[in-house]
Amino acid sequence: MASLMQRFAEARQQRLQERTEFLTTCERAKQEREQEFQTQAEATAAYLARATQSRLAWEQGRQAIAENALLARQVEIQNRADQVSEYLQDLNTSRSQSAAEDSEERAQAVRTRTFKTRSQLKHIHKARLRSGIAAKQSRQQITQERAALTAMQLEDINKERLASAAIATQQRCAEAATRANTVASQLKEIASQRLTQSQQDGEDRSQEFRNLVTNVQTFLSEINAQRQSAAETQTAQLLNFRSSLRDSVWAGDRAASIPAAKQAPQTEAEPPILNKPVKAEKVAPAPVAATKVTETPKPETKEKETAKETSKNTGKIEQFVADYVSQLSTNSSLLEVVNDRDTVRDLLAQGANTLKVDPSDILNTLLQMAEGS
DSSP states (O other): OOHHHHHHHHHHHHHHHHHHHHHEEEEEEHHHHHHHHHHHHHHHHHHHHHHHHHHHHHHHHHHHHHHHHHHHHHHHHHHHHHHHHHHHHHHHHHHHHHHHHHHHHHHHHHHHHHHHHHHHHHOOOOOOOHHHHHHHHHHHHHHHHHEEEEEEHHHHHHHHHHHHHHHHHHHHHHHHHHHHHHHHHHHHHHHHHHHHHHHHHHHHHHHHHHHHHHHHHHHHHHHHHHHHHHHHHHHHHHHHHHHHHHHHHHHHHHHHHHHHHHOOOOSSSOOOHHHHHHHHHHHHHHHHHHHHHHHOOOHHHHHHHHHHHHHHHHHHHHHHHHHHHHHTTTTTOOHHHHOHHHHHHHHHHHHHHOOOOHHHHHHHHHHHHHHHH
16 A cells, blocks of 8 residues: 555656656747747848848939939920921911912902803893793793683683583483472372371271270179179178078067967967068168158259369379379380270279279279370
């Protein structure tokens, strides 16, 4: 155990020694690098100083060369400017002289051309005057000849137009006469056709009216038959009601009279009490008849009021019929409505229920409106 600890101590001591040696070596290498860097920095500074001095010397030499070149160029430019100025002066002088000479030559040429042109224009003017006079004379002669020829042609044309106008007038007269005859014959045919058509239409309307009257009479007879059957039915119902009422009212008296008859069979049979109401019922209509007989004629005022009420009812009925016909989906006329029995029945039923009037009045008004249309 002690040897192991000793070994550990020796190993530790060795590691510490190695670490110390490594640190010493690193410090020595660091110092060497710093010294080497310092040496290189000094060498670089010396090199830069020498380079700066050489560059300054080169720039000074270059500047001196540039100044010398600038002076040389300025001298050369001045020489060239003097030469150009002298050349321009000489050129201006020569151009002025040549321009004066050219101007004189052109003026002389213009004067010469003007003289020649004037003489030529005089000759041309004289020639034009002579040709104008000749042309005027020839034109006058041609105009006279053309006027004479035109007058002859116009005279011929006028004669031809008069002849053609006369022929055209004759043709138009003949054509008008032909058309008049044709129109007259056509009018006669149309008149005869219209007469025939009107006669046929009159016969058709007469036949239609007769059919309408027949239909109305048939319809009225049907209504009368229906009313009679309804009256008979109501009469039968009334008789049945009377008999049932009589039986229900006099049932007790009949039961009392039956035992009395059994007890006294030898006595005379009195008339049954049931006959009394029957007699009363049969005699009851007599006063009504008497009242009808004894009725006095109505005064004129009542007749006027009745006429007014009738006219009012007629107006209401006509308005109702017109509204009813206009509301039909078939857009039928009054004649078509009258010919349709179902429509007439519906109209009479609605009118009687709405206006509270007799259906016969509505039917008469409908027939009058149909005849008027």
